[in-house]
Amino acid sequence: xxxxxxxxxxxxxxxxxxxxxxxxxxxxxxxxxxxxxxxxxxxxxxxxxxxxxxxxxxxxxxxxxxxxxxxxxxxxxxxxxxxxxxxxxxxxxxxxxxxxxxxxxxxxxxxxxxxxxxxxxxxxxxxxxxxxxxxxxxxxxxxxxxxxxxxxxxxxxxxxxxxxxxxxxxxxxxxxxxxxxxxxxxxxxxxxxxxxxxxxxxxxxxxxxxxxxxxxxxxxxxxxxxxxxxxxxxxxxxxxxxxxxxxxxxxxxxxxxxxxxxxxxxxxxxxxxxxxxxxxxxxxxxxxxxxxxxxxxxxxxxxxxxxxxxxxxxxxxxxxxxxxxxxxxxxxxxxxxxxxxxxxxxxxxxxxxxxxxxxxxxxxxxxxxxxxxxxxxxxxxxxxxxxxxxxxxxxxxxxxxxxxxxxxxxxxxxxxxxxxxxxxxxxxxxxxxxxxxxxxxxxxxxxxxxxxxxxxxxxxxxxxxx
Numbered sequence: 001x002x003x004x005x006x007x008x009x010x011x012x013x014x015x016x017x018x019x020x021x022x023x024x025x026x027x028x029x030x031x032x033x034x035x036x037x038x039x040x041x042x043x044x045x046x047x048x049x050x051x052x053x054x055x056x057x058x059x060x061x062x063x064x065x066x067x068x069x070x071x072x073x074x075x076x077x078x079x080x081x082x083x084x085x086x087x088x089x090x091x092x093x094x095x096x097x098x099x100x101x102x103x104x105x106x107x108x109x110x111x112x113x114x115x116x117x118x119x120x121x122x123x124x125x126x127x128x129x130x131x132x133x134x135x136x137x138x139x140x141x142x143x144x145x146x147x148x149x150x151x152x153x154x155x156x157x158x159x160x161x162x163x164x165x166x167x168x169x170x171x172x173x174x175x176x177x178x179x180x181x182x183x184x185x186x187x188x189x190x191x192x193x194x195x196x197x198x199x200x201x202x203x204x205x206x207x208x209x210x211x212x213x214x215x216x217x218x219x220x221x222x223x224x225x226x227x228x229x230x231x232x233x234x235x236x237x238x239x240x241x242x243x244x245x246x247x248x249x250x251x252x253x254x255x256x257x258x259x260x261x262x263x264x265x266x267x268x269x270x271x272x273x274x275x276x277x278x279x280x281x282x283x284x285x286x287x288x289x290x291x292x293x294x295x296x297x298x299x300x301x302x303x304x305x306x307x308x309x310x311x312x313x314x315x316x317x318x319x320x321x322x323x324x325x326x327x328x329x330x331x332x333x334x335x336x337x338x339x340x341x342x343x344x345x346x347x348x349x350x351x352x353x354x355x356x357x358x359x360x361x362x363x364x365x366x367x368x369x370x371x372x373x374x375x376x377x378x379x380x381x382x383x384x385x386x387x388x389x390x391x392x393x394x395x396x397x398x399x400x401x402x403x404x405x406x407x408x409x410x411x412x413x414x415x416x417x418x419x420x421x422x423x424x425x426x427x428x429x430x431x432x433x434x435x436x437x438x439x440x441x442x443x444x445x446x447x448x449x450x451x452x453x454x455x456x457x458x459x460x461x462x463x464x465x466x
Contacts, residue, residue, distance in 0.1 A: 009052045011352075014343055018374065021047040025336075025420050029436050036426065036436070037325070040332035041066075044339045051343040058339075065338020069423050070331035073127065075282035077323050077330075077427070079289050080131035083242070085319035086292040088135035090300070091228030092239040097139040099236055109140050110154045110210075114203050117158035120243075123250040125170075125281055126163040127427050130156065132243065132285075134221075134431060141218045148218045149210035149442070152432055157202030157446050164378065164415035165194040165408055165454060168254040171382030172411040178386040179393050181403045183258065189404040190411075193457045197412070201453030206446050213442075219433035221322050232304070234296050242292045246284040253279020326430045330423045337376035337421040360396070361409050361462045364389045365455050368413035376421035382414040401465035409458040416451025418444045 009017075021043050028039040041062065048058035087093050104112035113136070121129050133155060141151040167173040167183050167190070176186045256275035259265045265272050277283060293312060301308050358366065368385030372378065386407070393403055418425050419440070429439035 009343075014051055017047060017050045017343075018340060021050075021336075021340075022420060026436065029420075036329045037332050040329070040336050040420070044332070044336040047336070048339045048342070051339070053339070053342060061339055061342050062335045065335035065341075066331040068338070069334025070327060072282075073330045073334075073423065073427065074327050076125065076128040076285065077131060077327055078320060079282060079285035080128045081323045082316055082319045083285060083289040083292055084132050084135045085315065086289065086296050087132075087239065087242070088138065089226055089228075089315060090296040091226075091233030092242070092296055093135040093139040094228060095233050095236055095239055096136050097143060100136075100140070101143070106144055109144055110150055110207065111203070113137055113140060113151055114154035114158045114198075114206075117155040118162060118198065120247070121159045121162035122166065123168060123247050123254060126159045127424065128246075128281055128285055130159050130428065131431065132246075138218050147210055147214050148216040148432070149213040150207070153206035153210050153442060153446060154203050156428060156432075156443065157206045157450065158198060160415050160447050161194050161198040161202050161450050161454075164411045164450065165197070166190040166411075168250075168257075170379045171414050172407060174379065174383040175386035175407045175410045176404075178383065179390050179403060179407060181407050182400055185400055186404045186407050189401060189458075189461060190408055193405075193408050193454060193461060197450055197454040197457060201450040202446060205449045209442055209445060213438070217433070219431070221431060221433065232300070234300065238295050242288055242295060245288045245291060246281070249279045249284035249287065250281060251279075253284075326427060329426045329430060333376065333421060333423040333426045337423070340421055341375040341380070360389070360392055361406050361459050363392075364406050365409045365413045368410045369417055369451075372414050373417050373419070374421075376418075376423065376425075378414040378422075378424070382410050385410045385413065399465050402462050405458045405462035405465060409455050409462070412451045412454030412458060415454075416448040418447050 024046075025039055025043045028034045028043070029036050044062050044065075045058055048061055049055065053061055087096075100112050100116065101109060113133075116136075117129070117133055120133060124132075137151050137155055141148045144151075163169045163171070165172060167176060167187055172186060172190065173183070175181075176183050253275040256265065256269070256272045256279075260267060260269070260272050278287065297312060297315070298308055356363070364385060367388050368381050371384045372381035375381070389406065389410070393406065398406075420426075420436075425439055425443060428443050429436070432439075432442075434442060
């Protein structure tokens with residue numbers, strides 16, 4: 001999209017417009033009960049016009065923001081939903097739930113789900129990994145009873161922490177690259193800071209929040225639950241094969257990308273080119289979904305002498321139908337965030353914070369936080385925050401550990417303070433069956449406590465290492 005010509009608006013007016021826009025959006029969704037898809041698009045257009053985007057350009061900005069968000073989310077959500085539905089409808093989720101509960105016990109089920117999510121979240125982006133884990137969370141929650149919050153919030157906390165603080169997730173990876181940090185050291189420092197951050201700022205907070213929602217039902221977004229007879233369920237090994245395949249493929253891509261960046265292999269290396277194809281997250285999930293169709297559905301039914309016919313097609317349709325609304329709402333959230341980005345609100349505030357003479361790690365956190373609040377995307381916030389702070393890092397005499405700590409602080413800032421311009425706010429909230437207010441009280445609150453604890457611990461490491 002070509003550069004826009006914006007009408008000159010003072011910063012205070014842009015901030016006022018942003019605050020009013022968010023307030024109007026919440027009124028439309030919560031009070032007027034207008035569907036979030038329509039509310040987001042209406043407010044996005046109105047905000048763009050009020051902020052000085054020309055009448056002829058505002059629709060282009062909205063469409064660009066919508067399409068760029070949906071282009072990524074639709075593939076991840078679509079393939080993830082099909083994979084999740086196959087795991088659930090074939091009894092695979094029951095197999096995993098039984099194995100997990102037999103190993104950890106029913107009382108430790110929330111912790112077991114959270115730890116499993118930590119491992120699964122390491123290479124897979126938050127939205128895709130969470131959607132694949134959902135059938136297992138659903139199954140455990142239905143089997144043990146009680147509030148759905150008790151099981152889903154600790155898992156959400158795991159995915160949020162890993163997404164914010166650890167490469168190869170895009171935010172911390174981009175921040176480390178821009179600031180010249182050692183990626184391997186960022187992973188080590190990220191684990192040092194991230195694990196206590198997850199436990200104290202994520203897991204324990206999630207457990208405390210869940211007590212305030214004692215009667216939250218388990219959603220049926222992926223279809224009504226089925227009690228598959230034990231003899232028809234897939235083996236534990238088959239389920240592991242299906243769920244670990246995307247992790248292996250994404251790690252394969254990460255390894256070759258690292259080798260190429262270090263100059264160990266060239267860009268035309270066969271392994272590197274192959275990794276870029278099959279290791280891309282959407283492709284990895286698509287291959288895993290296809291494998292699940294074969295291993296979990298087609299072959300077992302043929303062994304039992306049952307026809308598959310059009311049943312597999314119906315199953316995929318059943319999985320994709322309910323998530324279409326989520327994809328559209330998420331895209332509309334991306335459109336609203338793009339409008340706020342184009343107004344330059346976040347950049348103006350970030351530049352002002354950078355010029356205030358604050359301690360470097362404090363400035364890095366606040367600059368990134370301003371970008372996160374202004375435009376919604378955690379990845380954009382982390383990348384922009386790192387770009388603004390990189391000159392100060394380059395000019396200073398900071399050790400490698402101190403630079404890594406700043407990268408972690410930037411990542412922590414990028415995951416907190418989520419609200420209606422964040423596509424993840426809508427994606428996770430809708431998959432969990434939360435209304436807008438509940439999403440604020442759960443997703444947003446857990447992300448913000450992770451953000452604050454992560455920043456506090458990274459500041460300690462920075463002071464010690466600087």
